[in-house]
Amino acid sequence: MKMHRYLFFIFIFSQTTIFAQQKLPKGFSYVKDIIPGINVDLRYYSSHNFVGKKIDGYKSPVLIWSTAATNALKKVEKELNAQGMSLKVFDAYRPQKAVQHFKRWALQINDTLSKREFYPNLDKRNLFKLGYIASKSGHSRGSTIDLTIVTLIDHKELDMGSPFDFFGPISHFDTEEINATQKKNRIMLKSIMMKHGFKGYAKEWWHFTLIHEPYQKTYFDFDVY
Numbered sequence: 001m002k003m004h005r006y007l008f009f010i011f012i013f014s015q016t017t018i019f020a021q022q023k024l025p026k027g028f029s030y031v032k033d034i035i036p037g038i039n040v041d042l043r044y045y046s047s048h049n050f051v052g053k054k055i056d057g058y059k060s061p062v063l064i065w066s067t068a069a070t071n072a073l074k075k076v077e078k079e080l081n082a083q084g085m086s087l088k089v090f091d092a093y094r095p096q097k098a099v100q101h102f103k104r105w106a107l108q109i110n111d112t113l114s115k116r117e118f119y120p121n122l123d124k125r126n127l128f129k130l131g132y133i134a135s136k137s138g139h140s141r142g143s144t145i146d147l148t149i150v151t152l153i154d155h156k157e158l159d160m161g162s163p164f165d166f167f168g169p170i171s172h173f174d175t176e177e178i179n180a181t182q183k184k185n186r187i188m189l190k191s192i193m194m195k196h197g198f199k200g201y202a203k204e205w206w207h208f209t210l211i212h213e214p215y216q217k218t219y220f221d222f223d224v225y
């Protein structure tokens with residue numbers, strides 16, 4: 001009898017788990033299904049981001065991305081693993097409603113909750129103009145990603161000279177404000193991404209887009225869950 005009850009709960013739990021994930025649009029995948037070992041810290045699902053609050057459209061801490069880009073990233077992860085390193089992703093597919101949230105936030109000048117950590121030297125109204133946030137983002141096309149490298153053993157981030165989403169010249173790939181090790185780490189990340197078909201972004205060392213992205217003109221808005 002007890003066993004039956006146990007099996008019943010296992011069945012209910014597994015069904016709930018299945019129903020908690022959506023059927024993704026064609027050409028999209030859950031990244032963890034393809035790259036199980038990848039590290040994820042989905043910042044816009046949390047309040048640890050430049051807005052200081054959870055962002056619209058991020059309904060669960062799962063990473064969704066185009067299958068084409070994910071397959072290319074799998075090769076990056078494999079190569080890094082062989083060298084005792086791994087990838088850590090901060091954002092991948094981003095619904096357009098999240099971008100709308102960023103836009104509304106940028107106009108609320110009295111809300112400076114996360115200014116000190118993410119944009120201490122800039123006026124938030126200029127973040128779009130300066131290219132740190134896009135109103136039509138590659139992330140919403142499903143093949144752009146924000147990521148860094150961590151050690152395989154203890155998941156420690158390599159020193160890139162500035163943290164993810166720190167908006168300012170020190171995050172520009174070519175800045176002279178960083179030391180030789182930080183420069184070497186940025187070059188390692190960019191080189192391995194380029195080798196597998198991605199291009200970087202001059203103003204943010206962590207931001208990459210698949211060159212042959214499958215959806216070049218479509219800005220998706222389905223939720224992340």
Ligand SMILES: C[C@@H](N)C(=O)N[C@H](C)C(=O)O
Binds near residue numbers: 131134135139204
């Ligand atoms: C907001 C930041 N993580 C980012 O992704 N910026 C680029 C420019 C974008 O919004 O596409």
Ligand SMILES: [Zn+2]
Binds near residue numbers: 091144
């Ligand atoms: Zn980005």
